[in-house]
Amino acid sequence: MATARFRQRSSYINHAILIFMALTIILPLLVLAFNSIKPSSEFGANPLGFPNEIRLMNYYDAWVNGNYTQIFMNSLTLVIGTLILNLTVSGLAAFSLAILNPRGIQTIVVGLYLLVGISIPAQLFILPLFLMWKSLYLLDTRIGLVIIYSALNAPFATFLIRSYMLQLPTELFEAAKLDGASVMQLFTRVALPLSWPVFLTTALIVSLTVWNEFLFAITFIITDEYKPISSILFTFQSRFANDYGLVSAASILMAAPIAILFMFFQRRFIAGLTSGATKG
């Protein structure tokens, strides 16, 4: 009895902590949401609260001024292209490092190489890269940006996938090898099906990075029709600096697709992880 009551009380405390931490996140987001439907005349008297008069026109203005449909498609193209290229190269590398030759010299060499690569600030190489891209006719193209994003995200993706693959039981691979599977088949038939949760996690994080990236987007895409949403929002913020309603609405439009995508994937992702844990 005593332990049961203790457990109950501690669970209340747990929930109180969790709710408090949740509020530190929800309240600022609510301010953004309220601002996005607030007419600009109301900001002075009511800086934080729910608007007295709801103005959905902020969204319409942001949509039309931002040419949202086109820009959404541009961003989507970049995300999908990067996912295909990045997950392929990172998945192959992680498989090699974790399964094929985990104790080999490769792990140290490539690991060090990618560790150094991950920490080079973009400002250091952006100008030479720009000139290289120009000479290769990759400048101002979406494929050019996809290659850059894939490379920038490769170290992180490789590390993450590798750290998951390290946990896979080696007996499975040994068994498959005895059945006569080639190395490529070990990857596609054994490693991939077992590690799809980590591929989902990686895909999610890479998508976020690509969707939200703006330094390279602004530098490497010159033509307006190819520009992704982040560079448009950047433009918006300097253009309509103090029209908080409009800028908030544009921000929410930017966040909405990725938020929906995230929630959709989050359920699958948790189910995969928990089933893996219970079976494991």
Add this chain to the structure above:
Amino acid sequence: MPKFLTSINAISWYFLFPVIFIHFFVVMFPSVLSLLLCLTDWNGFGRINYVGLENFQELFRDRVFKKAVKHNIIWTVMFLTIPVIVALIIAYLLTGIKRGQLFYRLVYFFPYILASIVNCLIWRYIFHPRHGLGGWFENQGIDFLAKSPFAMKETALYAVAWVDMWHFWGFLVIIYLTGMYQVDDSLYEAADIEGATKFQKFRYITLPMIRPIFVLSLIIIIIWSVPTFDYVYILTMGGPAYSSEVVANHLYSQAFQRMNVGYASTIGVMMFFYVGIIVGFFAILRRMGWEV
């Protein structure tokens, strides 16, 4: 086919080739090109003159650079402690909860999916002296937050770090949860039978079991702290009076505002050195038998 081309060692290199190729092509090669520039006084356009180690001498005279290095160290220490501790506690609490877990995860992770520019917009508004909290308190007749923490030299760095951490710690929660769910339930059950407390289970089961992913998270934090740039750039531009200037920010302003591309490359070289030391440190840890 010769044997050395089909050995497992060779094949494992084939699998690594695409990632090395693409990364070398996009990041390493142009970086090396840029690093050659640290021996020159190039301004981004004109003649390129070899100046030897002059830029390095300049670096040790540069008050702002020293300040920026100090801020990067503070930044790293802050990120290695506050979000890590919070995320560990929260992730552990979450594993013990059945109802509402999904909701909490979604909420904590949410700021991480927002672009830096959106997060900065939210917090700049909240801390704006005439709008946000300052304006709200003013409307209530209370003189609180009348000055923006981003504009005070005592608080600017911490205010920017606050926004970045606010956006980042939920990411750590998800990472740690991933690790914690790989811990075998039977271990906890055995500990329950022996009457272990919650803290003991955390200390003796959870922490050791998630060590690979925990160490990975620390490496990520240390390494990501080196080129940290966008939150500082968007919120304060390193100001006021360099009180929130970080190294990448200093590099950027040298390269793009003062057009000292050669000097900016020198700062890049110093970043390389620093990262090299960290990577070496972890290599030594590995040698000592840590699963990193």
Add this chain to the structure above:
Amino acid sequence: MEEMMNKILNIFLTFILTAFFATSTFAATKVVWWMESSADTDPTVQEMMCDAFNAEQDEVELECVFKEDINDTIRPALLSGSGPDMFDTPGASYIKIYQDAGLVKSMQEYADQYGWQDKLLGWAYNSGVFDGELYSIPKNYETMIYFYNKTLFEENGWSTPNNLEEVESLAAKIKAKGMNVYAYGSAGWQPTHEHLVGNYFNTYAGPDNVYKALIGEKKWTDPEFVEAIELLRKHMVDEGYWSGDLETYYSLDWDDFNNEFATRGSAMLMIGTWGFNVTATNFGETSDDWDWNPLPILNSQAGSAPNYQLATGGTMSINAASKNADGAAKVIDWILSDKERALKVTGSLGYGAWLLPLKYTDADFDPNIDPRQKRFLTEFAEASDSGNYGYTTWTFYPNDPGVHIWKDMEVVWAGDITPLEFMEESQRLWDQARADDALVPVGKR
């Protein structure tokens, strides 16, 4: 050794960086012009400049592209050779660097052919001349003044100040009323600090001394400059003249401080003449009236009459890689050759933007022009003609000292360095810029 390294680096880097300069994607009859974007004025410029030009002739087709952060966008574009035929820069000190690199075309032959020197105000023409040739033409000229709330001043019986003592006693009276002395803020544009520095140099140390320092006959560490900075520090930090305190000054952007001025949060607004438009618009929504004055002289060594600081706001130039430089020159000549049209454009922009430095006479002005704006245009022309002018940092400072003057001003305000240390660093950067031959032309005084 050094020479060999030099050679190797030169060959290697210049090969890579210049390998693909030659391509230009634009057709020969088309001229593409990248302009600094400003949401309020873009449609008017498009209609009255670009569309009007295309409607009047069919030899050249002009396409205006409005770019945010033109300075960051144009740099890599020029370098890669894919840039537009014509482009804007924020000021002459930027042109100097492009000229060194051969990225901007000399317009001297066009200037001679079309007689541009006779059309432009002398100082404005000279600001674009490097090594004896013309490389840029100002799109706009501006100066620093202050606006004040006339109704508020009349209600309280305040008179506009003429010297330091009057400024400080007026400031005390304004603060006693619970208002801020000046509205201003740097959140929208950090280099805003340099406006204030320039004001204190020109009204405290005086334009003669600034001129001597610019051409190297005087040191920036001389007491009059150090005292000017100390006075600015006192007014900013100790007295909180701008928006109440330093931190709030850092936090307010354009709209914030313009609204604060129009709604009696502050009594005055010390700003450039680009403030005419927004001040007139904002006061149109209130029952208050506004007016302006040149900046009061704060020290007798700065002269007896108010001076107007010279500034060019934005320049236009031709890309060295342009395939249609002749067409671009035609565009420029079209813009410069009709004073009436030029005034009409700037009139519809509120005389804050696109004020081309042409030799206007009274007859050129629209009779409906706001008398306050006309007073500025004629007084500025008279004062600058008679040699009573000062110098802004963003038109006459080379790049490095120019960035230092606003970036490190914050350090003085923070109390981390003294005004003297600040000016010593400025002098060091000036010496270096002079040694590197990176100076910007300063017309003879």
